Amino acid sequence: MVVIGLTLLVIVYYHYVNNHEPKIISILNGEVGALGPIVIKFPISITNKILSVDVEIRPNVPIHYEWHQNYFKIFPEVPFLSSTTYQLRLSLELESSRKNILYEVFNYDISIRKPCLVYIKNPSEEPELNIFCEDSITQLTSTNGRINDFNVSFDGEKIFYSQINNKKGSDIWVIRRNQNRSEQLVDCGNDRCFSANLSPDGRSMAYIREFIGIDLVGVKNIQRIIIHDLISGEEKEVLTEKKYYCTSLLWSPNGNYLVFYDIFSSSIWLWDASSNALITLPSGENQLGNWSLDSKRLIYSAPVYWGGIAYDELWIWESTTKSPLKIIKERILPWHILSPQLQPGGNLISMSIRPLEGSASSQIYLYDASEDKFVQISENELFNYSAIKWSLDGGSICYQRFDFSARYRSPEIFIWDLESKTHYLVDINASYPQWIP
Numbered sequence: 068m069v070v071i072g073l074t075l076l077v078i079v080y081y082h083y084v085n086n087h088e089p090k091i092i093s094i095l096n097g098e099v100g101a102l103g104p105i106v107i108k109f110p111i112s113i114t115n116k117i118l119s120v121d122v123e124i125r126p127n128v129p130i131h132y133e134w135h136q137n138y139f140k141i142f143p144e145v146p147f148l149s150s151t152t153y154q155l156r157l158s159l160e161l162e163s164s165r166k167n168i169l170y171e172v173f174n175y176d177i178s179i180r181k182p183c184l185v186y187i188k189n190p191s192e193e194p195e196l197n198i199f200c201e202d203s204i205t206q207l208t209s210t211n212g213r214i215n216d217f218n219v220s221f222d223g224e225k226i227f228y229s230q231i232n233n234k235k236g237s238d239i240w241v242i243r244r245n246q247n248r249s250e251q252l253v254d255c256g257n258d259r260c261f262s263a264n265l266s267p268d269g270r271s272m273a274y275i276r277e278f279i280g281i282d283l284v285g286v287k288n289i290q291r292i293i294i295h296d297l298i299s300g301e302e303k304e305v306l307t308e309k310k311y312y313c314t315s316l317l318w319s320p321n322g323n324y325l326v327f328y329d330i331f332s333s334s335i336w337l338w339d340a341s342s343n344a345l346i347t348l349p350s351g352e353n354q355l356g357n358w359s360l361d362s363k364r365l366i367y368s369a370p371v372y373w374g375g376i377a378y379d380e381l382w383i384w385e386s387t388t389k390s391p392l393k394i395i396k397e398r399i400l401p402w403h404i405l406s407p408q409l410q411p412g413g414n415l416i417s418m419s420i421r422p423l424e425g426s427a428s429s430q431i432y433l434y435d436a437s438e439d440k441f442v443q444i445s446e447n448e449l450f451n452y453s454a455i456k457w458s459l460d461g462g463s464i465c466y467q468r469f470d471f472s473a474r475y476r477s478p479e480i481f482i483w484d485l486e487s488k489t490h491y492l493v494d495i496n497a498s499y500p501q502w503i504p
Contacts, residue, residue, distance in 0.1 A: 087113045089139070089157065091175055093222070095245060098180035100223035100504030101146040101459045102360075105155065105177060107139040113161070118168070121158040124177075128153070135268075144361065146411065146459040146504075147179040182458055182502050183244075184465055185219055185226055186480055190498040196228060198244060198503070199480075199493050207242055208249065216499075220265040221320070223504035227263035227272065232256075239263045239274055239295075244503065253295060262315045267322040271296050275316060275327075292316070292327070292338075305338060306345070317355055321362040323386070328355050335367055337384075348384055348391060351377070357408045360459075362386060366394075366416065368404040376423055379404040381416070381434075394436065405429055405453065411461040419453050428471060431455055431464070431483070444483060445490075458502055462486065465493075465500040 093099055093106035109117070114137045122132060122141060129144040147153065155177050161169040183200035185207070193212030198205050208214060210230050215237050217228035224244060229237045232255070239253040239260050253260055255276060263274040272295045280289035290312055295302050305325070313327040313336075325338045328350065335356050337346040349369050350356070356367035363386050368379040378401055381394040394416075405419040414437040419429040426448040433442045445452050445468075454467040464483045470476055477496040484491065493500070 089159075089173060091177075093224075094177075095224055096180075098178045099147070100221075101143075101149055101179055101182060102221050102223070102504050103140075103142050103147065104222060105141040107141070107157070109137045109139060111137045116161045116163070117159060118162055119160040123156040123158075125154045125156075126151070146360065147177075149179050149181045149460060151179050153177045153179070180223075180504075182223075182460075182504050184480070184482070184493060184500050185217065185503050186494065186497050186500040187214060187217070188494065188497050190478065190496070192496075196226060196242075197494065197497070204494060207244070207247075209247075216261050216315075217501070218262070218264050219501050219503040220269070221267050221504070222269070225265065226503070227252075227265060229259075229261040229263065237261055239272070252297075264316045264318055264325075265297075266318055267320055270298065273316050273318065273325055275313065288312070292325070305343075309345070311336065314353055315355060317358070319358050319362040319365075319386075320360055323362060326356060326358075326365070328353050335365075337365070346384075346389065348382070351379065352403065352405065354405070356384075357406070359409050360411050364409065366407045366409050368407055368418075378402060378423060381407055381418075395434075395439070403429075406455055408455060408457050408464075410457050411459055413461045415461075417455050417457060417464055419455060427451075429453055431466060444488070454499055456500065456502055459504055465502060467498055467500060 087110040089107045089109045092108045099105060124130060130141055132141045155175040157173040159171045163169055183198050185196060185198050187194045188197040194214040196207040196214060196217055198207055213231040215229035215231055217226055219226050225241050227241050230240050231237045234257050236255045236257045237259050238251055238255050240249050240251050242249040258276050258278040260274055260276050263272055265272050274293055276291045276293050277288055280287060292305050293302050294305060311329040312331050313329055317326045323340060325340060327336055329336050333351060335348040335350045350367050351370035354367055356365045358365050365384040367382055369382050370377040371380055382391045383394060384391045401423045403421040407416055407418040409416060414435055416434040418432055420432045421429040428448050428451040430443055431445040431452045433444060449472040451469045451471060452466055456465050462485050466481055468479045468481055478498040479495050480493040480497045480500045482491045482493060
């Protein structure tokens, strides 16, 4: 009888585990992006039998995880290191149909891919999306020059973009980084839809819809911010009672806030997705701000008007206290500060700076918060430097450069390496670079 019982237990064990092994489905070409998530699909027949799950990752990385139906998602709280292979150990405690407690351990190797750059090629002529990976450039889209703007998903697998349609409006499309086939998500007809952003949980997309409206004042452009459910296709408008005009949207990394700059009020708006509360921060020159990866800090610049000449100050809004804090208190900076960026995992802040007097070009500076020290990393006033962004590991910066002195001007994209202090040309006649994990 003991032998029979053990045999039955082995059969049950085989049925629940070996025939229903959890599968990792988030691996693309054998790799995962630096921000994850690692997505494990469980058979529905086994999920209601799971009593507990234990996750270990080596080398050790702080993580959190969540269930969504039979999908188990693991998120790193700091970016995975690129070109590194992690060992994932998944321990399950299961209850069989005979109420036996079964234990099983699954081991997976998770390789992390190097980040790439997505950008707009030929921005003023026939704009298309290109991707730069490991010294290789690939054209992603073929729209006959109808690209309007784009944003990458946090997992690095999708690019959402706005494409001009035949009605002079623009629609929302999506393309996977490893495919040439695009999919239309929203048909906007005569309206202009743009700034599509995938939410960090991957379930919905926010975008701006702009159309011509008529009120007592006359004809004008009116905007709506829309949340589009990617599964059901249902849409809802947010901030319905507000009037605003913005140029782009940005989710906080944890998905709690949707951020945009309102031109009417010259301020950054933070919309709380859970409570519908709204926080406004005075800013200037269409400054959107930039989040830390843990969503605890939003850095931005705000103008100060003194003697008729405005200069900028650096501020950080803390999500825990919901209050702003000025970074540099003891001195006045005679600059306009554009696109301040917090270095992932470090103390540096990158930014474009344009002096109040003198050159009209913006240069790239680093500010070391621990030493209260500025370092200039571009010094040619014939060029304007903009669109700067830190890589996820904090080791390099991508940026756009524009030659003021050239007769026929077109932007160029570069990468600056923090360790070697060198500038590397990615592509000419190219603009708006974004890192894609």
